[in-house]
Amino acid sequence: MTTPLSSQHAATVTQPSVLFVCVHNAGRSQMAAGYLRALSQGKIEVRSAGSAPAEQLNPVAVAAMAEEGIDITAATPQILTPETVQVSDVVITMGCGDVCPIYPGKRYEDWDLDDPAGQPLDVVRGIRDDIKHRITLLIADLTPEQKAT
Numbered sequence: 257m258t259t260p261l262s263s264q265h266a267a268t269v270t271q272p273s274v275l276f277v278c279v280h281n282a283g284r285s286q287m288a289a290g291y292l293r294a295l296s297q298g299k300i301e302v303r304s305a306g307s308a309p310a311e312q313l314n315p316v317a318v319a320a321m322a323e324e325g326i327d328i329t330a331a332t333p334q335i336l337t338p339e340t341v342q343v344s345d346v347v348i349t350m351g352c353g354d355v356c357p358i359y360p361g362k363r364y365e366d367w368d369l370d371d372p373a374g375q376p377l378d379v380v381r382g383i384r385d386d387i388k389h390r391i392t393l394l395i396a397d398l399t400p401e402q403k404a405t
Contacts, residue, residue, distance in 0.1 A: 272398045273301035275344035277356050281306025281333035283314040283372040284350040287384055290321050290328040291391040299399050305340050307356070309333035317372050320384045346398070 274292060276285035281304055289304040296302075310333045321328050334340075338357045341347055346363045349356050351371060358364070367390060372380040 271299065271301050272346065273303065273344045274346045274348060274394070274398070275340055276302075276304040276348050276350065277306065277336055278350040279307050279371075280310035280314075280373065281336075282310035282312065283317040283380075284367075284369050284383065284387065286313055286328050286331050286333075287317050287321055287372075288348065288350070288367075288387050288391060289331065290326045291324075291388050292394070294326050295391055296395050296399065300395065303340055303344060304331070305334045305336035307336050309335050314372055314380075316375065316377055316380045317384075319377060320372075320380045323381070324384070324388070346394075348394075 276288045276292075278285040285304040285306065289302050292300055292302045313328065313331060313333065318328055336356065338359075341357050341362065342359055344362065346365070347356060348365045348367055350367050350369050356364075367387075369386060370379070370383055372383050375383075
């Protein structure tokens, strides 16, 4: 029995992986990771980390994402390690400065987003909506086979 060509091709395509990095890994990067997990439907591997992780997620970021039907409460802030960067295809930084290690062959993007720490929900909603827009563009870029022809 032969395998159809499309199945053979699918077996050789690797799943892209994205790492979101911000300082505390409690707001922006967690919202981005939550959106990417939900909207990519498992087609993209998602990681997030921080250069100085907080003790817990930003509760206002959690509330803003809950309004979108995305539960990020199971996430915990993680420390950024060189290994996490090495195993990621795309590294998206969000205000972490020069602390992110740079490795050849990785795609780096810096998303200029306000920090939701200490901000009221109406401000965090704007940050969330900006992240959602950027995530939809990222998904379209990383999964071109899903684009309509």
